[in-house]
Amino acid sequence: MDGATAPLSDKPPLDLLIASPRGFCAGVDRAIRIVELSIEKYGAPVYVRHEIVHNRHVVEALKAKGAIFVEELDEVPDGVPVVFSAHGVPKAVPHKAAERGLDYIDATCPLVSKVHRQAERLVDAGRHILFIGHRGHPEVVGTFGQVPPGAMTLVETSEDAEKVTPADPTALAFLTQTTLSVDDTADIVATLKRRFPAIQTQRGEDICYATSNRQAAVKEIAGQCDALLVIGSPNSSNSVRLVEVASRAGARAKLIECAGELDLSWLKGVRTLGLSAGASAPDLLLRELIGRLRRHFTVREREMEGQAETMVFKLPRALAPA
Numbered sequence: 001m002d003g004a005t006a007p008l009s010d011k012p013p014l015d016l017l018i019a020s021p022r023g024f025c026a027g028v029d030r031a032i033r034i035v036e037l038s039i040e041k042y043g044a045p046v047y048v049r050h051e052i053v054h055n056r057h058v059v060e061a062l063k064a065k066g067a068i069f070v071e072e073l074d075e076v077p078d079g080v081p082v083v084f085s086a087h088g089v090p091k092a093v094p095h096k097a098a099e100r101g102l103d104y105i106d107a108t109c110p111l112v113s114k115v116h117r118q119a120e121r122l123v124d125a126g127r128h129i130l131f132i133g134h135r136g137h138p139e140v141v142g143t144f145g146q147v148p149p150g151a152m153t154l155v156e157t158s159e160d161a162e163k164v165t166p167a168d169p170t171a172l173a174f175l176t177q178t179t180l181s182v183d184d185t186a187d188i189v190a191t192l193k194r195r196f197p198a199i200q201t202q203r204g205e206d207i208c209y210a211t212s213n214r215q216a217a218v219k220e221i222a223g224q225c226d227a228l229l230v231i232g233s234p235n236s237s238n239s240v241r242l243v244e245v246a247s248r249a250g251a252r253a254k255l256i257e258c259a260g261e262l263d264l265s266w267l268k269g270v271r272t273l274g275l276s277a278g279a280s281a282p283d284l285l286l287r288e289l290i291g292r293l294r295r296h297f298t299v300r301e302r303e304m305e306g307q308a309e310t311m312v313f314k315l316p317r318a319l320a321p322a
Contacts, residue, residue, distance in 0.1 A: 013297065014267075016300065019217040019276035020303060023281055025208070025209075027313060028279055032052060034052075038319065041319065045080065047083070048062070048083045050085040053236075055280040078102070086109045087112065088108040090142055118202060126171055128153065132175070132180065132188050135154055139177050160188075162195070169196050172199040179211050210309065210311075213307045228251040229262070231255075234255060259285070259288040
């Protein structure tokens, strides 16, 4: 074709703004590695109480390697090892495992364990804890299980913070779930401080670095996008919070578990699409989504600059390299 120009693509253009950081955090990396190393050490099957992290694809991959997931310790046979999930468990669970003589490995994220220890110290000091979190979430259940019944009260919303009536307003403290909305939590904390000026606050931040960083990264790009997709499971608190953050920042936002879940009609009229992933979502799922988008659009990727993450958590001593 002398003198002819190459035909232009008939696929519509789509600019991708890819949030950074996104995907796996240090606690998730550690928890998954604990299950893998436990299988290597003990052989399959290794039982895991509750989903090790809230991501179906991670769970299925570990099942294929020899992990068996159960909800309660009663489902674990005698004589086999059991791993406790990254969300943490009530104190009664490892005590029961020890009574049965089970080998157990605790994959609780160290930042969740830190909240557990704070709860114990505050209760020992005579403080009643107002715990900011979501009812029924495994992390909340695990944290409440660190202290005697009645030592903590759950506060889910600013409305709860306005209504809560502790017996002694002068002997209070608050703690939070690690995967909450930073902005929502700030509003709740402000209400508690206004109502209970003597409430004890923590020196550090309970909401984990990964949750905060991923929310900040989504905020950064939300205003530049026509729409934004978050990859993560619907039972993943930090993933759901990313969608909420994007929506509040003005983006039309949606949570999907994988590329196949996306209805392409949702992208009608979208020229700039933001992408992020929850802290328990493997980057492979993001690449699969981009691959699918490339089949339908002329894609241009732009990786955004964000907070660098260098955190690495040590493995349990039983699984650490010799």
